[in-house]
Amino acid sequence: MSLLSVEALNVSFRTGRGLVKANEGIFLEIKEGEVLALIGETGCGKTTFGKALLRLLSKNVMIKGRILFRGRDLLALSRNEMRQLRGKEIGIVLQNPSLALNPVLSIGDQLAEVYRSHEGCGKKEAEKKAGEMLGLVGIDPSRKAEYPHQFSGGMLQRVMVALGLALRPALLIADEPTRGLDLQTKQQIADLISGLVKQEASALLLITHDLEVAEQIADRAAVMYAGEIVETGKAREIFSNPGHPYTRALLEALPENGLRAVPGQGPSFVNPPSGCRFHPRCAFGTESCQKIRPRLLELEGERQVRCLLFESTGKPEEIPDDAAKS
Amino acid sequence: MTDMTESRCINMTEKTAEKMTGEISEKKTGKKAEKTAGKMIGNIAGIMIGNIAGKMIGNITRKKQVQEFRKNRLAVLGVLLIAFLAFLALFAPLVSPHDPLEQKLERGLEGPSLEYPFGTDNLGRCIFSRVVYGTQVSLGIGVLVVTATSIAGTLLGILSGYKGGLFDEIVMRGVDIVLAFPNIILALVIAGLLGSGFFNVVLALSLTQWPVYTRLVRAQVLSLKKQAFVEAARALRASNFYIMRRHILPNCMGSVVVLGTLEIAHVIIFAAALSFLGLGIPMPTAEWGSMLKEGIPYLLSAPHLTFFPGLMIMLTVLAFNFAGDGLRDCLDTGTGVMA
Amino acid sequence: MWNYIAKRLLLIFVVIFGVTLVTFSAMYLAPGDPAEVIALARYGQDLSAEQIEAVRAAEGLDSPVHIQYLTWFEHVLRLDFGKSVISSDDILEEILFRLPATAELALASLFLSLIIAIPAGVLSALKQNSLLDNACVFTSLLGVSIPNFWLGLFLIWLFALKLPLLPSYGYGNLENLVLPTLTLGTSMAAVTTRLTRSSMLEVLKQEYIVAARARGLDERSILFRHALKNALLPVLTFAGMQLGYLLGGAVIVETIFSWPGLGKLLVDSIFARDFALVQGCVLFIAILFSLSSLAVDILYAVLDPRIRYDRHD
Numbered sequence: 001m002s003l004l005s006v007e008a009l010n011v012s013f014r015t016g017r018g019l020v021k022a023n024e025g026i027f028l029e030i031k032e033g034e035v036l037a038l039i040g041e042t043g044c045g046k047t048t049f050g051k052a053l054l055r056l057l058s059k060n061v062m063i064k065g066r067i068l069f070r071g072r073d074l075l076a077l078s079r080n081e082m083r084q085l086r087g088k089e090i091g092i093v094l095q096n097p098s099l100a101l102n103p104v105l106s107i108g109d110q111l112a113e114v115y116r117s118h119e120g121c122g123k124k125e126a127e128k129k130a131g132e133m134l135g136l137v138g139i140d141p142s143r144k145a146e147y148p149h150q151f152s153g154g155m156l157q158r159v160m161v162a163l164g165l166a167l168r169p170a171l172l173i174a175d176e177p178t179r180g181l182d183l184q185t186k187q188q189i190a191d192l193i194s195g196l197v198k199q200e201a202s203a204l205l206l207i208t209h210d211l212e213v214a215e216q217i218a219d220r221a222a223v224m225y226a227g228e229i230v231e232t233g234k235a236r237e238i239f240s241n242p243g244h245p246y247t248r249a250l251l252e253a254l255p256e257n258g259l260r261a262v263p264g265q266g267p268s269f270v271n272p273p274s275g276c277r278f279h280p281r282c283a284f285g286t287e288s289c290q291k292i293r294p295r296l297l298e299l300e301g302e303r304q305v306r307c308l309l310f311e312s313t314g315k316p317e318e319i320p321d322d323a324a325k326s
Numbered sequence: 327m328t329d330m331t332e333s334r335c336i337n338m339t340e341k342t343a344e345k346m347t348g349e350i351s352e353k354k355t356g357k358k359a360e361k362t363a364g365k366m367i368g369n370i371a372g373i374m375i376g377n378i379a380g381k382m383i384g385n386i387t388r389k390k391q392v393q394e395f396r397k398n399r400l401a402v403l404g405v406l407l408i409a410f411l412a413f414l415a416l417f418a419p420l421v422s423p424h425d426p427l428e429q430k431l432e433r434g435l436e437g438p439s440l441e442y443p444f445g446t447d448n449l450g451r452c453i454f455s456r457v458v459y460g461t462q463v464s465l466g467i468g469v470l471v472v473t474a475t476s477i478a479g480t481l482l483g484i485l486s487g488y489k490g491g492l493f494d495e496i497v498m499r500g501v502d503i504v505l506a507f508p509n510i511i512l513a514l515v516i517a518g519l520l521g522s523g524f525f526n527v528v529l530a531l532s533l534t535q536w537p538v539y540t541r542l543v544r545a546q547v548l549s550l551k552k553q554a555f556v557e558a559a560r561a562l563r564a565s566n567f568y569i570m571r572r573h574i575l576p577n578c579m580g581s582v583v584v585l586g587t588l589e590i591a592h593v594i595i596f597a598a599a600l601s602f603l604g605l606g607i608p609m610p611t612a613e614w615g616s617m618l619k620e621g622i623p624y625l626l627s628a629p630h631l632t633f634f635p636g637l638m639i640m641l642t643v644l645a646f647n648f649a650g651d652g653l654r655d656c657l658d659t660g661t662g663v664m665a
Numbered sequence: 666m667w668n669y670i671a672k673r674l675l676l677i678f679v680v681i682f683g684v685t686l687v688t689f690s691a692m693y694l695a696p697g698d699p700a701e702v703i704a705l706a707r708y709g710q711d712l713s714a715e716q717i718e719a720v721r722a723a724e725g726l727d728s729p730v731h732i733q734y735l736t737w738f739e740h741v742l743r744l745d746f747g748k749s750v751i752s753s754d755d756i757l758e759e760i761l762f763r764l765p766a767t768a769e770l771a772l773a774s775l776f777l778s779l780i781i782a783i784p785a786g787v788l789s790a791l792k793q794n795s796l797l798d799n800a801c802v803f804t805s806l807l808g809v810s811i812p813n814f815w816l817g818l819f820l821i822w823l824f825a826l827k828l829p830l831l832p833s834y835g836y837g838n839l840e841n842l843v844l845p846t847l848t849l850g851t852s853m854a855a856v857t858t859r860l861t862r863s864s865m866l867e868v869l870k871q872e873y874i875v876a877a878r879a880r881g882l883d884e885r886s887i888l889f890r891h892a893l894k895n896a897l898l899p900v901l902t903f904a905g906m907q908l909g910y911l912l913g914g915a916v917i918v919e920t921i922f923s924w925p926g927l928g929k930l931l932v933d934s935i936f937a938r939d940f941a942l943v944q945g946c947v948l949f950i951a952i953l954f955s956l957s958s959l960a961v962d963i964l965y966a967v968l969d970p971r972i973r974y975d976r977h978d
Contacts (some may be wrong), residue, residue, distance in 0.1 A: 056875050086881035094879065099872040103971055104894050113890070117882050148969040163880060378740040400806075502676070503683035507947065508954045509913020511931070512687075515947050516686060518935035519695040595812050599917055602814045618815060626826040629778055636815030651806070 003171060003203050004030040004053070009065035011045075011150050011227075012054045018265045019268045020268060022048040023227045026065070027308075030171065035194065035204045037218035037235060039211060039250070042265035043266050045227035048093060050173045053205075054086055069171070088118050089200075092173040097156035098179075108144025114166045124206075129166075131148035137162040137192060160192060168200050175207045190217055211254060216238045220302075225326040226267045226277040229296065233303040243305040245282045261326050265295070276308065329479065356471075361595050401652020408643035422455030426612040434626045448618065456612035457634050463524070464615045464642060467597045468590040471531045476586045479539025480578065484570055487547025498544070504552040510596050517600050522608040527597050535593065541583055543578050550577055580657040587650035591643040598639050620652045626635040666973050677959055684951045689734050690946045691947070692940050699940065700726045703750045724750065727889040735945075741879040751937055756945035760927065767926030770845055770918065771911040775904070777850030777859050783900070785803050785854075786861025787893065793866060793913060801858065808855025817848040833922035845922045849853060849914045853907060860903055864895040869902055898969055905961035909954050 011023035022045045030036050038046050049059050051250060053067055069090065074082065086092075094100040102110060102192045111130035115121045121129065129140035139156040148156060157177055162211040164172050174193055176253065178186040197204045206212050214221060218235040239262040249262040257284035264281035267273055273280050279289040289308055296306045369455055376632070414421055423441070430450035438445045444453035447656060454656035486497040504512065550556055559569050600606030601615030614635040621631030695702060700721035707720065721727050725736060727771050740747060781938040824844060825833035835841045858963035868874065869892060877891045916928035923929070927946060934942035966972040 006915055051875075056879050083878075083881050086879055088881055092879045094876050096872065100876040102877065102891050102895070102968065104898070105890070106970075113886065114880050117886065118879075149971050163876075166880075190754060209696065209856040241926060338761045358726050400803075405874075426723075449696050494764060499683060502680045503687060506680050506951045507687075508911075508950065509949055510916065511913055511947060512691075514916060514931070515691055515935065516694060516930075516942060519943075521696060536814030593959070598812060599814060603917065603920060605932075605935065618721065618818065622818065625822050629822055632815070632818050632822075636812065636818070639815065640807075640810050644807065646862055647806055647810050 002029045003032045003310065004205075005066075005070065006053070006065040009049075009067065009295065010063070011057070012050055012057070012062050014060045014062065016269050017139040021227060021272070022269060023052065027228055028229065028232070029252040030203050030205060030253075032170070033197075033201050033203055034216055034302040035197065035206060035219045035291045037206045037208060037214035037221040038224060039130055039208060039214050039221060040224035041250075041266060042209055044224045045269075046209075047175055047222055049224070050092065050207050051177050052206065054090060055082055055093055056092075057132065063214075064145065084118075086246065087114060087169065088167045089169050090171045091158075091167065093175060093177055095175045097160045098148065098153070101156065102149055105148055106145050107151070108146075109142070111159075111163060111166060118167055133162045133166050133188065134159075136196070137165075138188075153182055155187065157185075157189050158180065158192065161189070161196065165196055165200065165202070167229075169202060171203045171205065172197055173205045173207065176209070176212050177206075177325045178208065178210050185201070186213065211239070211250060222302075223250070224289070226272055227269060228277060228306065229304070230278065231304065233299075233301065237301065237303065242280075243303065243310065244307050245284050245309075246278050249281070249283070262293070330586075375538060386490065390581045395652055395656040398652040398655060400648045403646045403653070404648025408649060409640055409642060411461050411465060411645065412487075414458050415465050418462055421456040422452070424452035426451065426453070426459040427610055428458040435624060435632060437628070444634045445628070447617070447631050448624060448628075449650040451632065453617075455636055456617060457614070457638050458637060459612040460617065460635065461642075463607055464594050464597065464639070465525070467528055467531070468594045468646075471530050471535060471593045471597075472586050473589050474528075474532045475536040476539050476582055476589070479536040480543050480575075482536070482584050483540040484545025484547055484574055484578065487544035488551065488566065488570055488574060494544075497540065501540050504534060504537045507534070507623060512604070513596060514600065514605060518605045522601075522604070522606055524607060524611075527600055527606050530600070531593055531596055535589065538589065539582060539585060542581060546581060548576050549575055550574055577581075578588050584650055584654045584657060587646055587653055591646035591650065594642055594646070596637065669828055670963055670973060671961055674711065674961055677955055680955055681952055683830055684955070685738055685948060686734075688944050688948045688951070689737060692944060693730075693937070695940070700724065702938050703940065707749050728916070740841055741948065746948070747941045749934075749942045750937055751942075756942055759930065759942070760945060760949050763925060763927050763930045766924060766926060767912070767915050767919070769842065770849065770915060770924060771908070772913075773846040774850035774853060774911060777846055778854035778907075781851070781854040782857030783861055783897070786858045786900075787865050787888075787896070787955075789858070789862045790865035790869060790896075791888070798862075801862065803860075805855040805858040808852055809859070812846050813852045814917050814921060816852060816937045817844070817918060820844045821882060821921070836923075836925050841922075841924075845918050848921070849911065849918045853910060856910070857900065857907070859902070861896065861900050862923070863901045865892065866894040867925065868892050871895070898965065898977055902961065902965055905958040908957045908961075912950055912954060 006028040009023055009026040013020040013022060033305065038049065040046050041229055043209045063075060084086060108127065108130050111133055112126035112190055115126040115129045131144055134141045134144055139158055140307040141157060151159065175194060177188055182190060190213045206214060215235060221235040223230050225246050231238065231247050238247060242251050251257055252260045253262055257308050261304060267277055275290045275292055279285040282289065292308060294306045294308045296304050297310050298304055337545050392516035401659050428451060433446055433450040436442055436446045442454060442458060447453055450452050480498050486494045513530045513534045516533055517527055520526040520530065553615050555570060556573050559573055597606055598615030601613045602619050605618060607613040607616055667891045684697050701715050703724060704717045704720040708716055709818055725733055742758060751823055789798045821833040821844065824831045831840055831843050874887060874891055877887045915926055916932060918924065919928040920932050927950060931946040934946060
């Protein structure tokens with residue numbers, strides 16, 4: 001049974017330049033205890049998706065579709081119901097911990113506040129729990145009186161994880177938890193998160209542009225391009241045998257595969273390209289790609305791909321290797 | 327020649343304090359000075375406002391910014407008001423129905439009528455005409471002070487921020503020292519000691535207002551200096567002068583224009599305050615602050631003496647505040663609320 | 666933090682030294698022979714050359730300028746501001762005698778402005794672009810643009826003359842304080858409202874507010890614990906500048922309402938050409954302002970953990 005099921009989600013922003021369609025027609029599922037990686041380039045709409053799940057976007061947003069969490073549609077909840085659910089049932093680790101932590105409150109205070117607000121703990125008990133939580137993420141509880149600017153980037157990320165998991169939510173959303181960290185720290189944070197969600201039996205939605213981290217800890221992966229899901233499937237299969245040309249391009253950009261960056265620039269969200277959104281940058285694009293908007297095809301082995309090349313064969317092996325070189 | 331009458335006028339006012347307004351000799355010299363000085367101020371004001379408007383437009387070349395500015399109704403209202411006030415200043419002789427200094431004692435303290443749209447003051451002078459002529463003085467002071475201080479303050483700020491070292495240290499201590507005198511106090515003392523008069527007010531306010539630009543510009547230069555395009559220019563061995571002129575100055579202009587617009591509002595209030603206290607523009611020149619002061623004894627019987635000059639100060643200040651706020655929003659210079 | 670405070674203290678000494686220089690040299694802006702001006706102020710119109718020379722010798726105006734300055738500066742360091750050249754009263758005594766009146770007016774106005782401005786600014790920011798917000802923005806812009814001397818006259822006209830409810834001048838009773846405080850306090854409230862609003866808007870955009878919401882905290886603790894604390898820090902820094910505004914505004918308001926404070930003393934002494942008293946007043950006001958700005962900066966450092974625990978500075 002799926003824990004979270006997103007159906008036909010559309011997220012758009014009313015701006016001075018027109019309607020920005022940040023997410024379009026998204027269907028996605030996360031099962032209990034599962035780790036799903038949502039990958040894609042910076043600016044493809046991943047963060048918007050993560051925040052939309054918890055209704056954390058600014059006032060000029062329009063969200064359509066359904067977000068079913070344990071059978072309840074989050075978009076239909078009252079503000080108060082939503083508030084009670086946040087943190088308690090779905091936790092989130094926002095990007096950039098140095099901005100996401102309040103600079104004038106000590107980290108112990110910020111953590112204890114969560115317990116006091118949700119569990120009605122007294123001051124003492126909340127502080128005790130905060131100390132335990134800090135210990136759990138590998139921070140000496142004696143540092144709880146310190147302020148965010150006194151911590152290093154990796155340590156701040158640990159604080160964020162502690163805040164996200166403080167109430168043992170059934171789902172943790174982690175938005176770029178490894179961005180901007182050095183290799184060693186990145187590994188530690190990835191291990192910490194995957195270890196803790198296993199330990200607490202939480203599901204994890206890992207939003208990242210870091211394919212290595214995703215490959216390491218994800219059970220399943222979804223690839224996002226220009227606000228659309230272009231491919232989903234088992235993480236191992238996607239990384240060993242990518243289907244969508246965009247996924248292939250992403251993998252080729254990895255250092256061990258030759259560091260070939262995806263050609264061209266990210267698409268506009270105000271005037272997205274016609275047809276397949278990836279066609280201007282696609283190595284395999286045909287004329288019909290400019291006209292026909294591909295649908296998300298169901299392939300065998302819980303695989304989905306949004307690409308015209310798969311319409312006829314339905315096989316991920318469709319793209320011949322020599323075509324990539326032409 | 328203007329200077330001579332002007333200074334004679336000042337000396338006389340100084341010695342005889344405030345009692346002499348009624349005397350004919352004073353009235354005649356005063357009137358002469360008023361006319362020549364007024365004309366000059368009107369001209370200067372016109373040119374300056376033209377220049378500033380030109381600068382603004384030059385800075386908002388991008389269509390988007392102009393649109394942004396236009397969308398801001400208050401800002402547009404501000405600009406229209408400024409244009410209207412500039413018109414009043416330039417064409418004061420045409421707009422005003424009476425000579426602002428002409429006294430008709432038998433018609434003193436009359437309320438508004440067709441002949442005297444804003445009524446008359448205690449000496450039977452036309453308040454409307456005086457208010458119109460007052461525009462010349464207030465805009466003249468505002469524009470002169472802001473032009474002088476923005477140029478000097480900006481140059482000092484650029485040099486100080488760009489050169490650093492001892493020069494920077496000295497300039498910044500100078501800034502600190504001037505700003506250690508709160509608000510209007512230093513201008514008050516300088517104007518008070520120099521004696522009243524148009525150019526003394528301009529001097530007093532100029533001497534005290536330059537640091538606001540220096541501080542703002544220096545802070546911007548310090549951050550610009552670290553920008554890649556400045557470092558690139560330096561790597562290409564561009565001269566310091568060239569870098570300051572081509573890269574630093576244009577990038578500071580936006581916030582200087584915003585600050586300058588808001589500063590005109592400040593300066594006009596300060597100048598009126600000085601005159602209100604009796605330390606600014608000498609009588610009988612038509613100036614809003616001193617008109618307010620003259621109206622105090624008649625506050626209950628003839629409130630129009632104080633109402634109209636005060637209203638004009640408020641409208642003028644409001645106009646520059648509207649325009650300045652609008653400019654800041656569309657240039658997005660981050661000058662801060664108080665700049 | 667101690668480094669920061671030490672640095673600020675050092676700087677303030679340099680500034681105060683500069684302030685004495687400016688204050689002293691300002692006296693030489695006055696046209697004419699200072700001895701003659703003082704004699705004129707002291708003895709009236711018909712002066713003999715002897716009287717002028719006597720004044721010159723008595724006030725030490727016959728020595729070179731730098732000696733005059735050093736003598737004066739030395740006295741100032743010993744907290745001896747000299748005597749009024751007209752009444753021969755001790756200047757510091759006179760200033761300290763007038764200080765409570767100005768302090769009373771300034772504190773009352775500060776209090777009034779804060780209780781108007783902070784709720785107004787916060788509400789305005791919370792309801793951005795609502796009718797309330799627009800009204801707030803417009804009113805505060807209007808408030809900034811109304812000269813306080815005009816506002817003062819209007820209040821006198823309305824409350825002292827039209828409906829005689831309150832006295833238009835005088836000092837000592839609570840009712841005397843009302844109109845001057847309204848004049849000075851409301852115009853300051855306008856400035857503070859604008860600042861509070863923009864600071865609050867800036868804070869509400871911050872990611873840590875979204876993060877607090879994402880943890881399911883209720884709106885009240887987000888507002889009071891997370892937003893307000895950050896938003897009021899710049900308002901506090903600005904309170905330092907506001908003291909300057911208060912002292913400057915006091916000059917005008919005290920003159921309008923015949924309030925026997927420092928500002929009135931300064932204006933009166935300028936008109937009386939009492940150079941020593943002008944010097945004393947200005948110097949005192951500038952030092953008072955510098956020290957209170959310093960106090961505000963230190964308070965800021967204590968309240969903002971980013972400065973309090975800065976190990977690098």
